Amino acid sequence: xxxxxxxxxxxxxxxxxxxxxxxxxxxxxxxxxxxxxxxxxxxxxxxxxxxxxxxxxxxxxxxxxxxxxxxxxxxxxxxxxxxxxxxxxxxxxxxxxxxxxxxxxxxxxxxxxxxxxxxxxxxxxxxxxxxxxxxxxxxxxxxxxxxxxxxxxxxxxxxxxxxxxxxxxxxxxxxxxxxxxxxxxxxxxxxxxxxxxxxxxxxxxxxxxxxxxxxxxxxxxxxxxxxxxxxxxxxxxxxxxxxxxxxxxxxxxxxxxxxxxxxxxxxxxxxxxxxxxxxxxxxxxxxxxxxxxxxxxxxxxxxxxxxxxxxxxxxxx
Amino acid sequence: xxxxxxxxxxxxxxxxxxxxxxxxxxxxxxxxxxxxxxxxxxxxxxxxxxxxxxxxxxxxxxxxxxxxxxxxxxxxxxxxxxxxxxxxxxxxxxxxxxxxxxxxxxxxxxxxxxxxxxxxxxxxxxxxxxxxxxxxxxxxxxxxxxxxxxxxxxxxxxxxxxxxxxxxxxxxxxx
Numbered sequence: 001x002x003x004x005x006x007x008x009x010x011x012x013x014x015x016x017x018x019x020x021x022x023x024x025x026x027x028x029x030x031x032x033x034x035x036x037x038x039x040x041x042x043x044x045x046x047x048x049x050x051x052x053x054x055x056x057x058x059x060x061x062x063x064x065x066x067x068x069x070x071x072x073x074x075x076x077x078x079x080x081x082x083x084x085x086x087x088x089x090x091x092x093x094x095x096x097x098x099x100x101x102x103x104x105x106x107x108x109x110x111x112x113x114x115x116x117x118x119x120x121x122x123x124x125x126x127x128x129x130x131x132x133x134x135x136x137x138x139x140x141x142x143x144x145x146x147x148x149x150x151x152x153x154x155x156x157x158x159x160x161x162x163x164x165x166x167x168x169x170x171x172x173x174x175x176x177x178x179x180x181x182x183x184x185x186x187x188x189x190x191x192x193x194x195x196x197x198x199x200x201x202x203x204x205x206x207x208x209x210x211x212x213x214x215x216x217x218x219x220x221x222x223x224x225x226x227x228x229x230x231x232x233x234x235x236x237x238x239x240x241x242x243x244x245x246x247x248x249x250x251x252x253x254x255x256x257x258x259x260x261x262x263x264x265x266x267x268x269x270x271x272x273x274x275x276x277x278x279x280x281x282x283x284x285x286x287x288x289x290x291x292x293x294x295x296x297x298x299x300x301x302x303x304x305x306x307x308x309x310x311x312x313x314x315x316x317x
Numbered sequence: 318x319x320x321x322x323x324x325x326x327x328x329x330x331x332x333x334x335x336x337x338x339x340x341x342x343x344x345x346x347x348x349x350x351x352x353x354x355x356x357x358x359x360x361x362x363x364x365x366x367x368x369x370x371x372x373x374x375x376x377x378x379x380x381x382x383x384x385x386x387x388x389x390x391x392x393x394x395x396x397x398x399x400x401x402x403x404x405x406x407x408x409x410x411x412x413x414x415x416x417x418x419x420x421x422x423x424x425x426x427x428x429x430x431x432x433x434x435x436x437x438x439x440x441x442x443x444x445x446x447x448x449x450x451x452x453x454x455x456x457x458x459x460x461x462x463x464x465x466x467x468x469x470x471x472x473x474x475x476x477x478x479x480x481x482x483x484x485x486x487x488x489x490x491x492x
Contacts, residue, residue, distance in 0.1 A: 007452065008461050095468075139365040139379075139458045173391070176364075176383040203364055203383055219390045223363020225458065313457065 002122045004130050009036040011126050012098055016116040018077045019125070024098070025077045025116065030109055031102035032056075032077060034065075037129050039093050042067045048103070050085045056104070058111040063103055065090075077113050080106035136198040140309050141205060142302075143221050143253070145245050146230030147238040148209035151263040154292035155230065156206045159302055164293050171208040174220045178203050181299075185307045187316055196316070200306040204228075221252035226309045228301075229260050231276075233289060234267040239275065246283060255284075257308035259301055262289040266296070349483050350474070353429035355409060358382060359445055359463075362389065362418050367453070368445065368463040370470055376424065385413060385422055400435075403427065414438040417446040419453070430481045437477045444469055 002011045011017065015035075016025040022038025025031075034042070047066040056062040056076035065072045084105040092101035117125050144152050153168050153175060160177035184197040205224065207217050229245050231238040242260075249258065260280040262271065273289060280287030286304055290297035310316070355373035360366045364386030369378055385402075392399040402411045412423045412434055421438045445466060446453065452462050478484035 007449070007465065008459075137460045139367070139460060141363050141365050174387055176380060176387070178377075178379040178383065201366075201379060203379060205364070205383065205387075216391070220387065222386075222390060223361045223365060223456070225365075225456075313459070 002126060004123065004126045009040070009126065009130055011035055011037070011122050013119055013122055015098070016077060016112070016118045017122065017125075018075070018113065019115055019117060021074050022129070023074050023077050025109075025112070026098070026102075027109065029102075030080075030083070030106045032104050032106070033089065033097050033102040034074070034093060036097060037126060039097055042072060045090050045093070048087070048090050050082075050104070052082070054082050056080060056082065056106070058113050074103075077116055078106075078109050079111040080109045083107045136196075136310075137201075138198060138306075138310065138313065139201040139203065140225045140306060141203045141223055142226045142228060142305065143224040143249075144204055144206045144228040144230065145217075145248065146209055146228075146261075147232070147235075147241050147245075150209070150230045150232040150235065150238045151292045152206050152209065152228075152230050155228070155261065155263060155290070155298060156204045158292045158295055158298045159202075160204065162295070164295070170210065171206055173208055173213065173216065175206040176204065177206070179302075181303055181306060183303045183306055185310060185316070196310070196314070198310055200310065202302055202306060217248070218252045221249070224253055224256065225313070226257040226305050227253065227259070228305070229258060229285070230263050231261070231271070232264050232267075233262040233269050233271045233276070234264050236270050239271045239279075242279060257286070257305060257312055258283070259286040259288060259305045259308075261301060262287075263292055265289045266291040266293050346475070346478065346484065349478060353426050355424040355426070357421065357423040359419055359421050359442065359466075360386060361453075361458075362386060362415065362420060365458050367419075367449075367458065367460065368466050368470075370467075373424070378424075381411075381424070382420075382422065385411070385420060389413065389415060389420060412438060414442060416442045417453075419446060421445075430483075433477070433480055437473060437480070441470070441473050444473070 002013050017035055022035045022041065024033055024035045042065060045065050045067040049064050051064055052062050056079060058079045059075055061073045062076040063074045082104050086102055086104065089101050089103045144156060146152055148170065153171050154164060156177045158164055160179045178201060180199060180201050182199050187196055205220055207220050227249050229242060229249065231242060260276060262276045276289065277287050286308060288297050288301040290301055292298060350372055355376060356369065356371035356378060358366050358369035358378050360382040364383040366379060366382045371378060388399055398415065400413055408427065410425055410427045414421045414435060416439060419442055421442050423434065423438060449463060475484065
């Protein structure tokens with residue numbers, strides 16, 4: 001059995017697979033179906049129909065599958081007479097595609113396509129295929145830090161619930177918010193170029209900024225995949241304190257994708273954009289100015305951070 | 318946290334029917350599960366859910382996992398391990414078991430039999446860790462990696478129902 005993509009897909013190594021369509025052929029059982037990667041590509045298939053009467057011919061279409069992305073026509077990996085068409089294939093395809101989820105059973109097999117992949121060639125081919133299977137579902141914990149009253153909770157609330165509350169109380173210990181975002185990353189990597197679409201559940205941990213929480217704040221950093229370091233562009237002191245927050249972050253998490261945020265862009269500016277940008281460049285952070293009050297740039301910055309974390313997680317950086 | 322309401326779209330064993338059960342047995346087990354269990358999830362100690370099995374879909378388990386993780390972290394540092402929480406307003410009890418940097422939280426009605434619950438929870442965590450040790454240690458949080466645990470979870474649930482007598486007792490009637 002070849003298992004790839006961190007255990008997401010299994011491909012039995014005794015089967016034969018068509019390169020582009022992920023149709024498998026089991027010579028022993030004389031069945032043809034769609035492998036696990038092919039099923040994942042289909043994206044919620046709804047209907048399957050046989051396109052031939054009683055015989056399939058190698059390289060020619062034999063079945064059509066309707067799904068959310070339209071109709072996909074599969075070509076036969078060999079020739080042969082059909083013994084059975086499994087009308088209920090889609091019901092079992094997701095979890096049992098190599099046995100009960102087969103599409104057709106043949107009486108006899110001839111003209112096996114010479115381009116089919118089997119044995120030791122499966123792994124390298126499948127790894128590449130899985131990398132271009134661009135659908136994933138992630139959970140990212142984000143720690144949000146910065147001086148008290150720079151608007152950390154307001155940013156979190158604007159992002160998760162899309163509203164602004166003027167008189168938010170000081171956060172005690174830690175507060176949470178969670179929101180799912182759908183985004184994509186266009187990779188220019190030579191081997192795995194293409195658009196990676198993914199969903200990320202952003203779990204935002206808004207840590208209290210007051211000095212009295214300095215001793216316990218560190219425990220809440222555990223397992224965070226990314227960080228937001230916030231300052232108030234109207235309050236130079238909060239900008240001057242950034243070194244403290246950066247060292248807090250590095251001490252607890254090391255280097256993680258980090259976004260430096262200049263909040264309150266709706267107010268009079270006392271820290272220039274260039275100062276913020278220079279600080280971010282110096283530390284290798286992403287940088288954005290936003291307003292939790294108006295919502296400007298809030299969703300965009302979380303998306304930016306999600307993409308950076310995704311790249312790190314999938315070694316695409 | 319929102320109030321709990323019944324949801325008729327629930328499925329037994331997440332998204333599939335175990336092959337070793339007849340539809341009649343499945344529907345029987347579904348009844349038992351819906352009566353007592355609201356869901357369970359395995360999250361990292363930091364709060365990110367890796368695997369969830371949710372029967373009551375109105376529960377915001379992502380928020381619950383963050384809450385439990387924060388409580389556990391705070392508890393470990395200051396007051397000791399937190400093992401069970403009862404939320405009176407919405408009539409939910411939560412059993413919390415931590416091991417191998419993972420937390421398993423089971424959410425259930427307070428009238429459920431709790432015998433062996435901790436044992437079973439530890440077994441589930443051990444199995445999960447043994448299957449996904451590499452991915453967990455690499456910090457992978459792509460949930461599709463852990464989806465295949467459905468199959469194992471199904472066996473654990475059946476095992477638990479059998480152990481507390483809920484499944485075996487009625488099994489003959491179902492035949």
